[in-house]
Amino acid sequence: MTDVERATAADRQQVVETVVAAFDRDPAFRFFFQDPVTRDAEAAVFAGALFDQRVTPGTTWVIDGGRSVAMWDAPGGWSDEEEKLAVSDEALARLDDYHRAVQVFFPRRPSKFWYLGVLATHPSHAGRRLGREVMKPGLAAAAAAGLPAYLETTNEANVAMYQRAGWRVSGSTHLDDLPIWVLTQ
Template sequence: MSIDVRPARKADIPALARVLARAFYDDPVMAWVQPDAARRKAALPGLFSALTRHHFLAGRGTEVAVSPDGIAAAALWDPPGGWQQSPREQLAMLPGVIRAFRGRLAAGRIVTDLMKENHPEEPHWYLGIIGSDPAVRGGGFGHALMDSRLDRCDAEYAPAYLESSNPDNIPYYQRFGFEVTGELALPEGGPSLWPMWRAPR
């Protein structure tokens, strides 16, 4: 089955956000930031909607993989030099972030600060978020999204970077040529993130 991968449009944001919310519901870092499962489930669509609408969509690196039933997976990439959010973008996203991390804003800040402090300076494509709807996981939708953007990275001879927030996903990214470059441990026995770098082919 051939999978249709295309740039995301503004009208895709609600469906895209719901897919990413389902994909990240059990994510170790998300669960550490917001341990209340009911709050996490209710708030994640709004968080991903805010991130996409006010930051990622403008960078033209947001893609969706589509099944006959609609959006099945999404990838939010930042182009080289575009990974940092502007003060205006941060302000626009704030309501969605507050709802998602209600009572846990300090924990959310710890994660984002740790990621920023360890972000590579060399220009690169940055995979901020990728996820497939659990109902279609294993169906090749994430693979199609990775191929789409990494083919462009190779054509531009540009490296790529991501942080894996789940150790189970590291071998998956390694199959695409990413290599672990370190481990970012969250405080108080929290989970880790693994920075991963891919040189162009």
């Protein structure tokens, strides 16, 4: 049995390491952070900011101290106001463009859905179905509230994985050459 626990600030370093390692070849992270010299550092700043936004409200769950992580936004938790990240201006512009491209697929009122912003398992723990386990508390919270859950991916292989976990494609778009699939449950 795998223990899924609510993340605490003590999990931050491992979560950041997991996200950076898991998204090393991810099309979205490659799109956001294009400079190979600064990519890992900018990805770590971004992952840390995502964790910091979600750990206090208690919408981040981990397995094994962060070897697998699901970072959710609860209803009303989605914000169009992002803190200024310590990444390049070019990366910030791409992140803003991405946010605008996907937000049109979500309900207009953030109080009407749960959003799975990040699901990551460290590559050394991949293939154990930890991602499915760690996303369950957010899905259960959405179901208990009678609300849909949303996520998006830019990795075509992830679409089939999410579909096997009960998600369905509800929309798709492109940002430059980056395909984006939006899924709901």
